[in-house]
Amino acid sequence: MFTENIPTQNFFNSQYWKEVRKRTGNKIVDVNDNLWIQCTKIPYLNYFGGYIPRADISEINFEELKEVSKRENIFFVKIDPKNSNQDSKANFRASNFKLRTSLPVQYQHTTVINLEQSYEEFLASLKSKHRYNLKVAEKNGVSVEISDSNEALDTFLDLYKKTTLRQGYTGRSAEYLKTVFETLKEFNKDLVYIATAKFEGRAVSSWMLVLYEDTIIYPYGGSSDENRNVMATYKLVSEIFNWGKSKGKKYFDMFGIDAKNPEDGYSRFKLGFGGEYVTFADTKDIVFNKFIYFFYKIWEKFAR
Numbered sequence: 617m618f619t620e621n622i623p624t625q626n627f628f629n630s631q632y633w634k635e636v637r638k639r640t641g642n643k644i645v646d647v648n649d650n651l652w653i654q655c656t657k658i659p660y661l662n663y664f665g666g667y668i669p670r671a672d673i674s675e676i677n678f679e680e681l682k683e684v685s686k687r688e689n690i691f692f693v694k695i696d697p698k699n700s701n702q703d704s705k706a707n708f709r710a711s712n713f714k715l716r717t718s719l720p721v722q723y724q725h726t727t728v729i730n731l732e733q734s735y736e737e738f739l740a741s742l743k744s745k746h747r748y749n750l751k752v753a754e755k756n757g758v759s760v761e762i763s764d765s766n767e768a769l770d771t772f773l774d775l776y777k778k779t780t781l782r783q784g785y786t787g788r789s790a791e792y793l794k795t796v797f798e799t800l801k802e803f804n805k806d807l808v809y810i811a812t813a814k815f816e817g818r819a820v821s822s823w824m825l826v827l828y829e830d831t832i833i834y835p836y837g838g839s840s841d842e843n844r845n846v847m848a849t850y851k852l853v854s855e856i857f858n859w860g861k862s863k864g865k866k867y868f869d870m871f872g873i874d875a876k877n878p879e880d881g882y883s884r885f886k887l888g889f890g891g892e893y894v895t896f897a898d899t900k901d902i903v904f905n906k907f908i909y910f911f912y913k914i915w916e917k918f919a920r
Contacts (some may be wrong), residue, residue, distance in 0.1 A: 624728055624869040627828035636799045640792055647684050663908055666693035673697050678713055683893050691905035696722045697897035713902050720899040723872030727891035729861045731868055734807035738857055741890025753851035768810035769797050772822040775838030782841055811856055813848035820848045830866040853889055870912040
């Protein structure tokens with residue numbers, strides 16, 4: 617399905633996401649009309665770390681990037697490419713800057729479901745256990761609602777918080793997620809939705825969906841610890857598949873898997889839906905001030 621450039625997650629390099637990051641407290645620096653840097657101030661120093669999400673490496677003018685970074689006290693810029701590894705390596709080498717392979721901000725690996733196939737083909741591509749669990753959800757009468765209402769958002773926020781508490785990770789704050797939802801809805805009502813699976817009238821699983829260009833992206837989700845045996849999330853995915861087709865979308869990006877541990881529950885669940893496995897190019901740090909960068913990496917190690 618994919619060749620040189622991977623047609624997914626373009627959203628994170630868009631003007632919409634730029635506005636979200638601005639409203640959630642990041643300094644934003646424009647390099648040109650098509651490229652921007654998300655900046656985070658380094659504690660105790662008048663320097664910023666920069667980040668460019670899902671950039672097309674072939675379109676970056678690295679000299680221009682250096683000039684802007686120097687002016688804005690940005691001592692390094694981290695880039696998560698949207699390209700494949702083969703496509704990006706040559707362009708990175710041509711930049712002639714000091715590059716360091718780094719940890720990605722966005723997931724480097726994902727799986728993408730083809731929405732142009734028929735529903736029957738989609739079902740056939742599921743792993744047998746996933747097909748069985750989908751039948752369990754349907755037998756239990758699980759229903760799915762997809763809405764852009766504030767009530768749907770409140771349900772999502774509640775399930776998201778319960779999930780982070782149950783699984784012991786920080787996650788995003790309710791204020792952050794609400795800002796994402798409201799900012800995107802303000803720009804375009806067809807950009808963001810909440811998909812919620814219900815059992816006997818109670819919400820048991822809820823995902824935020826972003827619609828951009830020809831792709832649906834699932835960046836955030838939550839679920840209840842109750843009624844897990846009804847397999848509601850399997851029904852949720854199947855209904856998003858049909859809904860996405862009705863919206864004329866081509867891809868459903870499940871947004872991130874752990875390639876080092878594909879058998880963990882999170883990754884195994886996503887891989888079981890038969891999507892295409894996608895790998896983005898390695899993340900690179902472009903270093904403009906080696907001295908500050910050296911001490912930043914020491915601080916980052918302890919902070920992490």
